[in-house]
Amino acid sequence: MNTISLTVNGVAQVLDVEPTETLLESIRERLLLRGTKEGCAEGECGSCTVLVDGEPVDSCIYPAAGCDGRSITTIEGLAVDGALAPIQQAFVEAGGVQCGFCTPGFVLTLHALLEEAPAPTDDDIKTALAGNICRCTGYAQIVEAAVRVRDGRAS
Ligand code: FES
Ligand code: FES
Known part of the structure; x- marks a missing residue:
């Protein structure tokens, strides 16, 4: 396990992640943010896109361990106080x-x-x-x- 500290939708999180764990798995299964979708699971369809430090990435092929110190935005983080972006x-x-x-x-x-x-x-x-x-x-x-x-x- 690797311990990582990151911010997800403005909230500080500390996660213990497996060496082979993807960011998509961390988001959906550890943080229970199910708005991020798994389609192809091989970096081709973009349904798993999230922002890492503001840049779109395919979270299905992005290592969770590489997110230490980074800021993640998922679809749940875009609306502010219920107002859509x-x-x-x-x-x-x-x-x-x-x-x-x-x-x-x-x-x-x-x-x-x-x-x-x-x-x-x-x-x-x-x-x-x-x-x-x-x-x-x-x-x-x-x-x-x-x-x-x-x-x-x-x-
Ligand atoms: S699930 Fe298709 S690119 Fe990630
Ligand atoms: S795949 Fe159905 S709206 Fe895009």
């Missing part, structure tokens, strides 16, 4: 959610993009989403959600 609100308005399985990963990926570059081009948005797969929406509504935030149209 702009990109969450925009997903609702644009119809970017169908079954919802991929949604936490897409939302966190786009949240990170918009934090880093508040005025991304449409191509920037599509490039940022290259590691996220959605089986339902056809992607247009998801891109539209990011465009709404960029253009100040997310209410």
Whole structure:
């Protein structure tokens, strides 16, 4: 076991993790934050995306032991006092959610993009989403959600 100290959604945590444990396992099974989804479990689909120090990572292949001292944001950490983050609100308005399985990963990926570059081009948005797969929406509504935030149209 390795003992790591980290912050998850603004809350300090100390966890004993196995040497082979992934961040996804720590989040879902130790912290019981089940908004982060496991799809492929091999770094291909993006459904397990969380932010590590503000950067999107595939938590299914990210070692938990590498999170000592880091700040993690999961989908549960985006809304503040029950108010959705702009990109969450925009997903609702644009119809970017169908079954919802991929949604936490897409939302966190786009949240990170918009934090880093508040005025991304449409191509920037599509490039940022290259590691996220959605089986339902056809992607247009998801891109539209990011465009709404960029253009100040997310209410
Ligand atoms: S579950 Fe992690 S990338 Fe698919
Ligand atoms: S909304 Fe179903 S996989 Fe994306």
